[in-house]
């Protein structure tokens with residue numbers, strides 16, 4: 001179904017979760033400027049989402065709580081219905097909890113379950129829901145790709161908390177396992193950012209100092225640095241199963 005007949009058949013459509021702020025907003029803007037129709041999404045910032053959709057060419061906004069299975073199902077079905085196709089899924093939405101790694105009691109079961117549901121189960125489930133449309137994209141337009149936004153905390157023993165780092169490590173493993181089972185139709189990659197300047201990290205002065213002093217690039221990433229890495233992976237015809245560490249070289253020190 002194509003409910004928007006004014007759109008030409010060469011158009012490609014991307015759904016970017018968590019795209020009204022931070023890294024997701026930068027990814028949505030970059031893909032939009034590259035010619036994609038974009039489906040914007042967030043859990044609660046509907047006003048911002050509708051304003052962004054009005055500003056970008058060929059864009060819609062859908063609100064959904066990714067902790068809820070019914071919302072995930074509705075999000076993917078409404079995203080596909082908008083233009084009758086889906087070429088790219090960017091699983092960017094995620095949550096973090098700051099807990100000192102030595103404070104084991106503070107990392108409760110509730111925290112583990114909450115982070116696992118949003119950061120691991122939801123991205124996997126969204127890929128499962130989008131699989132058929134992404135295979136169609138591969139058949140009809142040589143498209144069909146997924147990019148998961150994980151974290152350097154899922155690659156190295158670091159991060160805001162142990163449950164957060166483990167959830168991102170799991171997402172990296174999901175990335176590789178899905179690349180194996182969905183290729184060659186659907187490519188699945190991840191970008192693992194280090195520190196990124198977003199409202200979330202504005203108060204993380206210790207981390208900012210660390211990046212300024214130790215990282216070869218002497219700065220945190222901007223959201224657009226990460227969007228650039230995502231666009232590179234999306235544009236490839238070949239890369240799959242990659243976890244692209246994007247930390248300004250901090251891991252080398």
Ligand code: NAD
Pocket residue numbers: 017018019020021022023024041042043044045064065066067092093094095096118149150151152192193194195196197198199200201
């Ligand atoms: P952000 O808070 O600006 O964006 C997070 C987005 O996720 C928001 O749009 C929010 O609506 C969405 N979201 C959270 N829980 C949701 C839920 N239950 N249902 C639906 N949407 C939900 O933060 P950001 O820094 O731009 O983070 C984007 C991604 O990048 C996250 O996955 C985060 O873990 C990852 N990341 C960020 C950094 C960093 O330094 N900022 C570093 C590494 C990885």
